[in-house]
Amino acid sequence: MTLNSTLQRVSWRGLRQRGLPGWVGALPLLMFLALFLILPIAAxxxxxxxxxxxxxxxxxxxxLEPQYLDAFIQTFNLSLLTAAVGGVLGLLLAWALATGRKPAWLQNLVLSFSAVASQMGGVALAFAFIATLGVQxxxxxAILGxxxxxxxxxxxxxxxSGLALVYLYFQIPLMAILMLPAFGALKKQWQEAANSLGASRLRYLLDIALPIMWPSIAGSLLLLxxxxxxAYATAYALAGGRVNLVPILIGFFISGDVMNDESFAAALVTGMVVVVVAAMGLRSLAERKANRWLR
Known part of the structure; x- marks a missing residue:
């Protein structure tokens, strides 16, 4: 028994002896969520x-006006495209990391890069692409010369298309990191049993692996x-107002000198929250099914 588990048992035992409900231990987290998530959304x-x-x-x-409805459609299409392409490439990367034969140093290097790249964004990422693929x-x-x-x-x-390319920089490694636990849940005995019954590797993937992993794949795609x-900072730093996206419009209506309208900016945020919450709700349902195989 580790020291952490011992302290947890002692703390929970102390709460029960004092007659306090178990959720009291989560009170700091609940207060943090209320202060920085629930209240801002309500406001x-x-x-x-x-x-x-x-x-x-x-x-x-x-x-519902055409220019703003078009912004939601453009943002939806950009998100759908980068989630689909990043999901496929990230799934292949996760499969290579989980099953391929490679040196340990190479796997650690790819995992470290994926962890960093999946969280990279904003002005720093935009500047990196401008310095690499911009006009200068x-x-x-180098290619021109x-x-x-x-x-x-x-x-x-x-x-x-340029924004889609930049978004893939963090979408692909994010998908790989999300899918590694799902690949780890596939037991070697399942593949051995399938092979003993005459199933090819492709048949094993189609009939056993993918049906087990599809909730994890769907949940990861929804998160992407x-x-x-x-995403706001990366798109704004690269495109400004040249691409009609909802996050960029929100920035214009909140801090713009001419288009300042806090009520409409809040309406855009509300529409955006509805889309994101729907995606996260579907992801939660997919995770419940995926967790049956990760136990």
Whole structure:
């Protein structure tokens, strides 16, 4: 028995002896969630329905105007594209890490890079791509000098496809990290049993591995979708107002000199929260099924 488990048993035993409910130990976390998550969301919802000092649906109804509806469609498409492509490539990377034969140092290097890259974003990531693939980027200039091909003419970072390319930098390693536990849940005995019954490796993957792993795959894809849908700093640093995305619009309406409208910005945030919460709710359902095989 470790020291941590001993202290936990002592603390819980002390709570029970004092007649205190078990959730008291989680009270600091609950207070933190209430202060920094629940209250801000509630305040934002109230602001989206409070226009010019009175209750109104005008800000929410404005979301249905073509330019703002197009922003949601563009953001949805960008999130769906990067989640799908990043999910497939990240799944292959996780499969290679979990099953491939490789030196230990190489696996540790890839895992360390994936952990860092999955959390990287914002202005730093945007600057890295501009310095590499921008008009004066070192890769662009090197290719131009060697082949005469101007890479910046075909890869424009301040565009929908350019943002998708940059988003994949953190979507792929994030998918790999999320899927590694699912690959670890596949028992060698299952593959050995399938092989003993004459099943090929492809048949094992299609009939056994994928049905077991699909809740984890679906949950990870939904997390990638939500991760991309809420990204702001990277998109703003690269594209500014040249790509019609919801997070960029929110920034304009909150801090813009001309387009300052807190009620409508709150309405945009509310619509965004609805999409993200729906994705996370579906992910929670998928995780429940996945956890049956991870026990």
């Amino acid at each position: 934002n919802v109230v602001t989206s329905f409070w226009v010019n000092g009175a209750f109104s649906f005008s800000a929410m109804a404005q979301l 980027g070192f890769a662009t200039q 060697l082949t005469g091909w101007d890479l910046s003419q075909d890869i424009q970072l301040a565009s929908f 979708f939500a991760n991309s849908f809420g």
